Amino acid sequence: MTNTQENLARQSIASGFSFLGQEAGFEISESSIEYWADDSYQLALFVGILNTFKVAIIGNFLAIILGIFVGIFRLSPNWLLSKLSESYIELARNIPLLLQLFFWYAVFTEIFPDVKESLNPIPGVFISQRGFFFPIFKEHFIWKWVWMTFIGGGLLTYGTSLFLNKLREKTGEKKSLLPFGLLFLFVVPILIWFFGGAPHELDIPQLGGFNFSGGMTLTPEFVALMLGLVIYAGAFNGEIVRAGIESVSRGQWEASQALGLSRWQTLRLVVLPQSLRVIIPPMTSQVLNLIKNSSLAVGIGYPDFVAVANTTMNQTGQAIEAVILIMGVYLFFSLSTSFVMNRYNRSQQLKERGA
């Protein structure tokens, strides 16, 4: 401890977190909230947390879907499909993630053309070294309401499905969820959009000077990070799903076949629900791994939390505080994820026993 204090004193670094209030003085290339270089370190770090969060949510969502497909394909009776999935898994698992990230980033910056000669596969969509550019709808107050009713509709649909399930358990009557879902998710938001003036003007990316303006942009850093993380984690998730499906005994397959269920029905209604019990615990650690691995973003310059904390550390010299912050934030992410996943796991386990 005395060593540390002497060393800090020599480099004239004040310990403590008071630096958080100071002006950060660096730009962050992409941010979900308003941030300027003269904002505080606190806000800069918060932008980093939001970016990490964004990557974690989208990345895990895509990686789990990819994993489910790959795991099912891996067990397909079709030789070609199964072998292709296997090769993908082996290839993605046995190459370091950081190398894969560098690779995808290099593909973007070296193979895709300069902004001036952007690829233009569909009108309004541009691909270049600077990223993907899409058109989006021009800002209008009604879009906010459309989105809110859409999300509310999703919750309502979920509630209805629970209610219909209860109803079926009580009366044995099976009612389709489809009309309710269509109503809540599409009809209501579309009506709101229509009566709100039906805004349909597009904000199309325009080439001006050195880059596009307008529309929506996915930066090469973000796309490369997503590609790398999803491809890497998808392979591990695929193996987990495969192991889960294989853990369900053959008798279940045969029994469902005897009942006249198709292969797809068997998988969806009989095997997957049972395999969830085996899948969820290792999947939890994979979800956590993806969150932790997203910290490699610092290697290709995506401004995630570690990247911002690293810049902060270099500028202020507050090494101990920065490392503590990094550890604290990731611990928070890890603990809250395991909390959610454990709850989900418990719900699956209970159903198992009740059945």
Added chain:
Amino acid sequence: MNLKYTKNPEKRSLPLMQGLAVWMKKNLFSTPLNSAISLVLLGLLFKALGPLFYWLVVNSTWEGTAQTCRHNDGACLVFIKEKFVFILFGFYPRELLWRPVVAISLFIGLCLYSRDVKRWNKLLLWRWLKLILLCAFLLKGGLFGFEAVSMDRWGGLPLTLILAFIGLIFSYPIGILLALARTGSLPLIKALSVSYIELIRGVPMISLLFMASVMFPLFMPDGIVLPKLLRAQIAIIMFMSAYMAEVVRGGLAAVDKGQYEAADALGLMYWQKMLKVILPQALKIVIPPTVNTAIGMFKDTSLVVIIALSDLLMTTKTSLKDPKWLGFSVEAYLFAALIYFIFCFSMSRYSKRLEQVFSYGGRS
């Protein structure tokens, strides 16, 4: 009696073309849906592999300079030819290159020799110890007229192998100790071990490497500077020990309760019980996941790039900075990926084989 088991006797008797047709009918075109999937996949494969083939083989450049490469569309293999020594060995003095080459060959040779489970004994352990000393001497030099090479000139594949291998041989025993502490009955030690393991497993490895590169120097007494390589190595060991501990804990839990009780009944002390009865069984059970953790560690050594240590990935990145050879990243990364893949894939195959060995009569 000479009975030979063949899996599918009638299939053997078919002529080749007919056999192929039967196989295709069964595996690719069994149902209309399957046929459709197969055709779509074949189409996609053709679409993807065609350009790849053209890029890598037909249009690739094997001779010439960067200019020739830029002129051609294909892969620039001249770049790899030019740079592979640097990618593999970093800034190691060119005239002494035979030393890391010999060290790596010996290392890989002994790895291959140790593949067979039957050869696992004390003698092998001694051989490994001798090998480590020999390799360290070869890389470092400074004795018997061998020119000394300073640690910051080590790089490329040897550095990656050192980080992974030294990481493994230290994190394994530390992991065992942590696992014993976690499953033991001493509350304070148990709490310490649990918090260490969960803390480390909850944070990304990068944060540990940052800690090693920027925090360790602050903790050191005046005048003592640990080389960066050593600090990174300590971070890797700290990180991997936590993961090893969880693997070993799985093994400890998998050993039959009766074994613990029998050892207690014989009046063995705690350490006798663990060293002579429980650990030999527990460690054997978890050999396959241990190898998997080792693969993970091998891949994770690449993270030292972030703190600018010249491991294999870093030398690859550095080779791209050469102003004469700008713009061949894809070739360089594919080359590095191939090396990593060869190592990781053979380890994972080996882990699969060990799994079989230990599940069928590996108890002897």
